[in-house]
Amino acid sequence: MTNATNRLSSATPGSAVQKPSLGQKSWIPAILIGIALTFLGLALYIPAINVFYQAFHKGFGPFLHNLSEPNFQHAIRTTLLLAAIAVPLNTLFGLATAFALAHKRFPGRTLLLSIVDLPFAISPVVAGLMIVLLYGRNGWFGGWLQEHGIQIVFALPAMVLATAFVSMPFVAREVIPVLEEEGIDQEEAAHTLGANSWQTFWRVTVPNIRWGLLYGILLTNARAMGEFGAVSVVSGNIAGKTQSLPLFVEEAYKSYETEAAYSAAVLLALLAVVTLVMKEILERRTGASRRKVH
Amino acid sequence: MTVSSQRISRSVGDSTWKVFWHSIIHMPWTWRIMLGYLAFMLFLPTAAMLAGSATLGPAEFWRIATSPIALSTYDVTFTTSLIAALIDGVFGILIAWVLVRYNFPLKRFIDASIDLPFALPTAVAGLTLATVYSENGWIGSLFAPFGIKIAFTRLGVGVAMMFISLPFVVRTVQPVLMQMEKEIEEAAWSLGASSWQTFWRVLLPPLFPAILTGVALGFSRAVGEYGSTVIISSNTPFKDLIAPVLIFQRLEQYDYAGATVIGMVLLILSLLMLLVINFIQAWGKQYD
Structure with missing residues (x-):
């Protein structure tokens, strides 16, 4: 899960957009997706990853202790x-x-x-x-x-x-x-x-x-x-x-x-x-x- | 004339009482469990609180409810919740829009992850937000050079409120957006609208009731939030002390009157918000 999320927050999403809907300008969807993912990254994903990082960054030892x-x-x-x-x-x-x-x-x-x-x-x-x-x-x-x-x-x-x-x-x-x-x-x-x-x-x-x-x-x-x-x-x-x-x-x-x-x-x-x-x-x-x- | 109408009304009264008692005695077991559990779990505790605040008398109630520290906690709680809910409103619409209209990698995963704040215990949310947004945290360290402190200030309380309220806006706007037909937009487009x-x-007018509902739900959730906000806040009076934490502190000092009054203010506000939300939803049905 951590890997997947990491990859996701660093990916540039614009390339995968298929159907530009709001207007013919294809850069609009890319920008909107970018803003949405940045917000989600700051608000949800980075805090979520941090829980696992803090718990396990010294290995499983402290956790088991x-x-x-x-x-x-x-x-x-x-x-x-x-x-x-x-x-x-x-x-x-x-x-x-x-x-x-x-x-x-x-x-x-x-x-x-x-x-x-x-x-x-x-x-x-x-x-x-x-x-x-x-x-x-x-x-x-x-x-x-x-x-x-x-x-x-x-x-x-x-x-x-x-x-x-x-x-x-x-x-x-x-x-x-x-x-x-x-x-x-x-x-x-x-x-x-x-x-x-x-x-x-x-x-x-x-x-x-x-x-x-x-x-x-x-x-x-x-x-x-x-x-x-x-x-x-x-x-x-x-x-x-x-x-x-x-x-x-x-x-x-x-x-x-x-x-x-x-x-x-x-x-x-x-x-x-x-x-x-x-x-x-x-x-x-x-x-x-x-x-x-x- | 009067005599006969009196007799009629009495006999009607008798029969409604009979119907009432009959329905109580022959109540199905599902009703018994429901009403019994509600009475024990919800009505009894609520009554205890109402009675507790009633014994204080209006003057004393008002004095505690409007004491300077109480007023400052309302300001921090309500203003910060409102700003957090409005920011969630803007980004929630954007996220719902992106999820409904565009295709991109890991979309399903991202869609499911929106519910994370519902599923993640609030103490964990507070803990990790306090770490990440602290001065040497992953995100907080980006803001620290500009002199912006987030964790342990009012700003941090706002971040925690934004975290827990985000799904409300996305999940109320998303279904409405899904039902909206693309043809209408395309028609507007082809008629030359920018x-x-x-x-x-x-787009916005039919979405508006859903957006308002989402923001109102998010606001009332943020107002009552305790777990994440108590951890990320420094709980300094007149700075970032929120109303739920004040209730907790009053209880710790065995000041039951103080706790009850602030609790009543929060309870009344949440009932008002419930009414507002029901009203918005009834009004929004006109669009269907």
Whole structure:
């Protein structure tokens, strides 16, 4: 990947242009492509290459050394655990929401769809703040929780809540359009032919929505593993205890352990690359371009 | 007359209540999961924050919300986000245009890479941008001789905001551009319009709602951004301290009232932006 990107940013793109469209002047496309690639290079590609360069420019040694640090390993386990809890919860919610809203038309449906999307509009820090105000020491449930010795804020439960909050809408968002497009004819046919609802669900509905569903789960997982703001607010960021991988990146950087920061960052960057590759594969599977804004 | 209408309205009221309770009791399980999860995850936390800010009283709320440090963080957050979103707007249109209309090597790869800021965790984005745009970084060292510092200044905050908001413009403009027919441009051309006229008079008007939506989405994402901006900023008050970081600092000092008020300002702004975006999209449908 690094090689390909390097080659790409140094290539002169003008020669490959086939169809000049805006005007007959063939130099216009070449200049436009050049400007676009320069901007992308400065804004995306050079920073992306830098992650891999910083992590590996002294070979794999420092990376493997950092990988053996207990706090680093704990951060990896925490991140995996957060995703392992938040992703299934949000998948269940997303599927229920999609089945509840896809085929029904009623007043307030648009409002409900906007409410489901709301977590994307709320700043992650504000999301974290809400959780602290609810479960923290002076929060609504703070007194009750303290009496019963249950710790939510500055512990794993609040980190799970924050992670689930910020990645909530993805599955519903991806499955609703698929269900709307499919209609309910096939389900009705299955029913008429004597299938019960469970059989219909597993044999007809799930195969129909599987790519959209996978796409939603993929995006949920990427966000859940990468979330920083909301988790940072509620976690207390205690190394070896309530530190996820993104929090480890920031703390290592702040304490001038740049090497450790980049060792963690490169793992998260690999997650991003895998996510993008799978996204591309799923988009081709679903045929039409399903690109949209998240 | 009045008696009978009262009786009618009461019986209507009774039956709507009956329908309401009936629908609650016999609600499908999908609805139960959806509403239960929304109530627990979204409504309850939002209510806690609204209640928290309500106990302060309007005078106290206003005092905290308009304190000099709060005002300076709004200035840094909103102005920088707006400039970043507008720059992304210009380059986003260009990138979408190039991807839709021209062919060049590695086009598919570049198209897919536009989503990188969505997929890359923001802490990683902040880390690498802070390195690359620092005084001795790959890009920052090009600007340093001219006395321009990027990382750990407001400029760096802007760069991070541009990074995370870029896909919003490209991905909203791209599909509209794909649907537009080339014939219209070619007609404008053959009727003697210059490429500049074709761009301003023929291409831009139908794209305009999509561009506005993309810029508005990018702006509201940049306003709420924390992970990348906190790392690339020096977080100096009145210089490059942004509102989300101020919330975080207030919480660290156990100043819950301060955090809640600034949080409410951000929440209200993001709800307003949501309304604006819905309005733009409804208005843009007229072009379809």
